[in-house]
Amino acid sequence: MRMLKNLAVTLIGFGFVAMGIFILATDKTGEDTMLGSIVILFFGAVGLVGLMDLLPTSQPKAQPDGRYLVTASRLRTLVFAFGGLAFAAAGVVMPLSLYLSGEFSIKALIGALGLPFGLGVLWFALRQSGKSGPLYILDADGIESRTGLEWRLAWRDIAGIGVGSAGQNRWLMFETFPHVPDPPGAIASINRRFNMPPYALTTGTSGVNFDALADLVHALWSAQHPPAAPE
Numbered sequence: 180m181r182m183l184k185n186l187a188v189t190l191i192g193f194g195f196v197a198m199g200i201f202i203l204a205t206d207k208t209g210e211d212t213m214l215g216s217i218v219i220l221f222f223g224a225v226g227l228v229g230l231m232d233l234l235p236t237s238q239p240k241a242q243p244d245g246r247y248l249v250t251a252s253r254l255r256t257l258v259f260a261f262g263g264l265a266f267a268a269a270g271v272v273m274p275l276s277l278y279l280s281g282e283f284s285i286k287a288l289i290g291a292l293g294l295p296f297g298l299g300v301l302w303f304a305l306r307q308s309g310k311s312g313p314l315y316i317l318d319a320d321g322i323e324s325r326t327g328l329e330w331r332l333a334w335r336d337i338a339g340i341g342v343g344s345a346g347q348n349r350w351l352m353f354e355t356f357p358h359v360p361d362p363p364g365a366i367a368s369i370n371r372r373f374n375m376p377p378y379a380l381t382t383g384t385s386g387v388n389f390d391a392l393a394d395l396v397h398a399l400w401s402a403q404h405p406p407a408a409p410e
Contacts, residue, residue, distance in 0.1 A: 185232040192226025213272060221269045221293075224262035231258050236388035239317065239395055247395060248313040252386040259304035259384055266297030304384060314385060317399060322353075324380065330362040332378055334403035340396065343379070349389050350381035351396055 199218030202211050231254075239247040270293030306326065316323040321333035336359045341352040354376050361367040367377035380396070382389050 182233065185229050188229030189226050189233060190229075192222045192224075192229055195222035196226060217269050217272055220265040224258075224265035227258045228262055231255050231386075234386070236391075237386050238391050239387055240313075245318060247317040249315040249317075249382070249385050249387050249392065250313045251384045255384040255386050256304050260301055263297045263299070263301030263304060266293045266300060268297070270294030270297055314383060315380060317395065319399065319402065322380065322396070322399075324378075326383065328362055328364065328366050328377065330378060332359075334400045337378075337400055340400060341376075342393070343375070348381065350379050351393060352376045353378035353380070 196219050199215045199222065202215035202218065206212055206215060237252075239249055241247055270291050273293070274291045312325060314324070314326045316325070321331060321336075323331045332353060332355070336355050337353045338356045339354045341354065343350050343352050352375065355361075355378060361371065361377045370377040370379075380392075382392060
């Protein structure tokens with residue numbers, strides 16, 4: 180089902196790209212140049228993101244010293260960066276064109292939301308691409324995050340592991356024991372306000388298979404939390 184959704188997103192995205200190209204090719208007056216360009220940018224980003232999800236995923240990289248690394252994929256990072264730029268451009272050009280044409284309305288305000296969303300996606304992609312090392316390091320003792328909210332957490336400090344999701348995105352959530360402090364910073368406090376553990380892991384732009392990563396995390400965590408012997 181997930182593959183069918185990604186295939187549909189890819190086909191729809193590139194289908195609208197073809198429509199944008201047709202608009203530009205048949206535009207004799209130049210009035211639709213802006214519209215055709217935005218359609219190509221916006222739906223090109225949508226199609227590329229769907230295509231990335233159709234590509235084969237990878238496994239966490241096992242190291243000779245027993246560690247496992249999750250690193251960013253340059254190709255996926257570039258696609259996400261392009262998507263962020265496309266959304267940001269649409270968030271500027273769409274309301275601007277409506278304003279200049281005298282048709283400024285609630286639609287323009289909704290379209291303007293593409294600017295902060297696109298900049299957020301771009302910032303996320305550039306932040307991950309700027310990492311010279313791995314995004315996450317897993318070993319027999321714990322897990323270390325080197326992206327976003329940086330932290331190091333021992334398996335013995337984790338009381339439970341859950342899975343969160345929003346659309347196509349999934350992440351692992353680590354609930355710690357009461358004596359374990361949260362990472363410093365405002366983001367951790369915001370997460371707690373919304374009943375979200377501040378310790379979380381997502382595959383991001385790595386291209387690592389989420390289920391494989393989740394299985395590895397559960398195996399390493401379970402090794403430090405053996406089931407209680409029956410009485």
